[in-house]
Amino acid sequence: MLLRLLYLLGLVLLTLPATAQLAENFADGDFSQNPAWVGDAAAFQVNAQQQLQSNGPAITGSQIQLATPQQAATGTTWEFWANLRLATSSGNLADVWLMSEQADLKATANRGYFVRLGGTPDEVALFRKDAGASPVYVINGQDGTIGSTTNNLVRVRVTRSPANVWTLERDLTGGRTFASEGTATDATYQRSQYLGVLLTYSAANNRNFYFDDFRVTDATPPQLVSATAVSATQVDAQFNEPVAASVAANSFRLGNGVVATAAQPDAADASLVHLTFVSSLPLGQSTLEVRNVADQFGNTAVGPLTATFRFSGALVTPGVNQLLITEIMADETPQVGLPASEYLEIHNPSATNQLDLGGVRLLKPGSSSAAVFPAGAVLLPGEYAVVCANTRTAQFTGYGKVFGLTNFPSLTNTGDQLLLRGRDGRTLFEVRYADTWYRDNRKKEGGWALELIDLGNPCGGAENWQASLDASGGTPGRANSVQAANPDRTPPQLLAAVALTATRLRLTFAEKLDSTLASNPALYRLQPSGAVQSAAAVPFDFRTVELTLSAPLTPNQPYTVQVQRATDCVGNAAGPVTSATIALPVPAAVGDVVINELLFNPRSGGYDFVELLNRSANYLSLQGWRIARELPDGSLDAHNISSEPLVLAPGQLVVLSERPEIVQAQYPNSHEATAFLPPVSLPSLPDDAGVVAVLDAQNRTIDRLAYTEAMHLPLLDTRDGVSLERIRASGPSTAANFHSAASSTGYATPGRRNSQYQAEPGGDKQFTLEPEVFTPDDDGQQDFTTLSYRLDAPGYVASVTVYDALGRLTRRLVRNETLATTGFFRWDGLTDANRKAAMGYYVLHIELFQPNSGTRREYKKTVVLGARL
Incomplete structure (x- = not known):
């Protein structure tokens, strides 16, 4: 009896707050109260030995759980006893959650820490679970410690110091002679709501998990x-x-x-x-x-x-560029060292002003909601702070000041635009980042933050940001690892001008402008005639200015818009005059814009591109146009080219690609960067054959090209990364008018004149052969010879045969093909067997037949196939 009283007294003492926050040995035979465990209650029982035993459905792949409220988190010791009477594996294991955010331990979004017993390594290990992510090791225990097939007895003790140092210990006899599995530091989660068990098992093991003696102790005062x-x-x-x-x-x-x-x-x-x-x-x-x-x-x-x-005294409401975003963690996985959570860092660059952030809004343009800083939020002179979602605040408390905001915007990995706006609606700071800003292909894959280089150059874009150099992946709450002098001394460059309507123009500059100065209409002039009635810098990034004219533009007439003095947001002013050509576009006709170059089989790691050419004499708008792939069933997989105004001048080229920067990097010496549009989603282009079409805003097919890999020069070692180029701009979009790009230009010329470009022949001869000496070596110089024709009427049928100097058949170039009045054939120097013909003289025998009149004519043209020595 005395022993029983002492035992009960011990239980009471275990429940005292300063000693233990949870003590559960199931001596009352019940887990529904004192404390209450919730979850899959029907799948557990308290057995005759007063142990918690699994009793779930005998179904392989089952998961069952129980959880009880438990809030101890730091300066805490967790202890429990377990026996897994089974052979552990990836399908038979126990996760004992020490700290859980949710009662539902199975929830994908749950976060916290747990001890895993078993698993494939048959180990005792400590894991951290982040929302939506797979568990990661905090302490990787020794493999094989849970190695019995019938009796895996273990008592586990885990401690977490106030400094967030974790220690994992176990006794494989179930006693308290603990052996260490290691230590590690992890401060990611500082809050807990539940403790519990989550079991995964196969059908034969549904009753083979046993637990007892759960004890959680926090005897450490707050710091x-x-x-x-x-x-x-x-x-x-x-x-x-x-x-x-x-x-x-x-x-x-x-x-x-x-x-x-x-x-x-x-x-x-x-x-x-x-x-x-x-x-x-x-x-x-x-x-x-x-x-x-x-x-x-x-x-x-x-x-x-x-x-x-x-x-520092009275609070100051921040003005433009007086509150900065200095760090962006957009892609938090794979985790490098920082918490696996998106965050921003803000900074007060003033040495004296204490900023009142109450009411300041963080948002993305077009968003219906904003993250608002609460009343009383303050940023001291020179201070940094982390900004994150309000559910992630605990992860960053160890990094200094943290603002956890409701409606924190989701940060797109590849790029996004972010704004800080004052209570009065003014834009305080704007940044439009992209994953190219990392300047490191490895780091842009995740786990690394983008950091601002020069705080004195807040308007700088890609040139003033790069991936963090800190080993943890970033520097939240402190000075950036990349911090250095990187001032902006370059005046703003006028990149483009476009007519939105007959009386509204839009000018685009390379960097942010001083919005007040840029809104002065006296700075702008239109030549040869036209007056600017008003000007307005366009939020939110102020890189564009819209002008209203006092009189409408004449369609298809080029004008020059002049800017007298453009000033960027840090005060750099352009010279006395910068200018750009502008025109009000006219409707396009079929064939005005054509596919000029096509890459459908890129190199490893590369991307397709389509180059378009305006071969008309008109200014044409591509707004609302689409690039499409014609599918085998005749339907179209169409993708937008530009939802914004985009005018193509006569003879102008534009390049469409999902990743323009990668295409440019793979063809560094043969591209024109200014011809590339911002990233355009292209339809999937098969490597063997396909059909590409250009559709206008009315869904008319403006051009269509059916391509195959056989259109490439057969002598190429590989076709990967080699584009097909249009030979004659005015020629048809057929295989005969395309050729593999030359090796001398790197096998593609995106944005530049095609390496295989050929001008229309002059003169009025019926047949013209040019060049008369050619060298088919794919160097871009006389790689093929072209037989151009100009006939007196349509309807002729032609056959063209190539013979060598001894009269032997070399190539049947054309067989009974109906001709238009003008056109051309090309010979690439190959035989009918697709082998390169020998050097020497060759005769092209041309036979013309007019079916209506029965007229037959024959012609001969001589050409020399040579080689460069």
């Missing part, structure tokens, strides 16, 4: 992490764990003896305490002293705990 002045009479005290719901105001005082008049834990984050003082804070540096503050488990920090902070 003061930081103090921040948020107004003249308010200070925020940040602790490393939630504090008791009731804290005494007199536990907090300043170094000068002034005691707080109110202390209130934050409703969403109980580790943050808002303090109020009756008098204004002293200017400069102060010390906050804390005494006798307890955590939620009764552990009291007697103190004094201290933290210093600065108060």
Whole structure:
């Protein structure tokens, strides 16, 4: 009887707050109360040995769980006993969750830490689980420790120090003679809601999991992490764990003896305490002293705990570029070292002004909602802070000041536009990033932040950002690892001008402008005639200016728009005049715009491209046009070329590609960057054969090219990365008018004149052979000879045969082909067997037949096939 009383007394002592926050040995034979475990209750039982035993459905692949409320997180020890009477594997294992955000341990979005027993390595290991991600090791235990096929007995102890150092220990006899599995530091999650077990098993093992002696102890008092002045009479005290719901105001005082008049834990984050003082804070540096503050488990920090902070006086509302985004973590996986979570870093570049962020909005253009900084949010002079989703705040508390915001925007990995806007709606800061800004193909795959290089050049784009150099992947809450002088001394360049309507023009510059100066209509002039009535810099990035004219433009007439003095946002001014040509476009006719070059079989890691040519004499609008692939069933897979105004001048080329920067990198010496449009989604182009079409805004087919890989020069070692080029601009979109790009230009010329370009022949002869000496070596110079014809009427039928100097048949070039009045045939120097013909003289025998009249004519042309020595 005495032993029984002592045992019960022990149970009572285990439940005292300062000793243990959870003690469960199932001695009451029930897991539904004291404490209450919830989940798959029907799949568990308390057996006669007063142990929690699995009793789930005998179905392979089952997962069952139980969880109980448990909030201890730091300065905590977890202990439990388990016996897995089975052979562990990837389909037979137990996850004991020490810290879980949700009661549903199976939830994909759940986060926290758990100990895995078994698995493929048959180990005892500590894992961290991030939302939507697979678990990752915190401590990788020794393989084979859970190696029995019938009896895997183990007691596990896990400790987490206030400094976030984890220790994993186990005793394979079930006793308390623990052996270490290792230590590691991980501060990702600072909050917990539940503890529980999640079991995965095959049908034969549904009753073979046993647990007992769960014990969670937090005997460590809270620690003061930081103090921040948020107004003249308010200070925020940040602790490393939630504090008791009731804290005494007199536990907090300043170094000068002034005691707080109110202390209130934050409703969403109980580790943050808002303090109020009756008098204004002293200017400069102060010390906050804390005494006798307890955590939620009764552990009291007697103190004094201290933290210093600065108060710089009255708060200032930030102006343009007075609040900066200095770091962007858009792609958090694979994890390198930082928490696996998207975040931004903001910075106050002022040395004196304390910024009032209350009401400042973070958003993406076009978004229906914004993330709003709360009242009282302050950024001190020179201070950095992390901005993240309000559900991710705990992951970044170890990095300094954190603002966890509701509606934090999702950051697109490949690129996005972000705005900070003031309470009055003004744009304070704008950045439009892209994954090319990393300047490192490995780092852009994830886990690394983009960092601003020169804080004094806030308007800089790609040239002022790069991937972090810090080994952890970024520097949230502190100065950037890439920080260096990188000033902008270049005046803004006018890139393009386009007519939106007959009276509205849009000018696009290479960088952000001073929006006030750019909105002065006196800076703009139109030649040969026309007056600018008004000008407006377009938000949000202020790289464009829209002009309203006092009189409409004449269609298809080129004008010159002049800018007297453009000034960028850091004060660099252009010279006295910069200019661009502009025209009001006219409707296109079929065949006005043609496919001029096509890459459908790119190199490894490369991308397709389509080059278009305006071969008309008119200015044409491509807005609303589409590039399409004709599918075998006749339907079209069509993709937009440009939803924005885009005018193509006579003779102008444009290149369409999903990744323009990669195409340019693979053809560094033979591309024209200014001809590339922003990334365009292309239809999938098969490597063997396909049909590409260009559709206008009315869905008319303007051009159509049926291509095959057989159109390439057969002598090529490989066709990968070799484009097909149009030979004559005015010629038809047929195989005869395309040839493989020359090797001397790198096998493609995106945005430049084709290496195989051939001008229309002059004169009025019926047949013209040019050149008369050719060298088919794919170097872009006389790679083939062209037989051009100009006939007196349509309807002739032609056959063209090539013979060598001894009269032997070499190539049947054309057989009974009906001709238009003008056109051409080409011979690439190959025989009918697709072998290169020998050097020497050859005769092209031409036979013409007019079916209507029965007229027959014969012609001969001589050509020399040579070689470069």
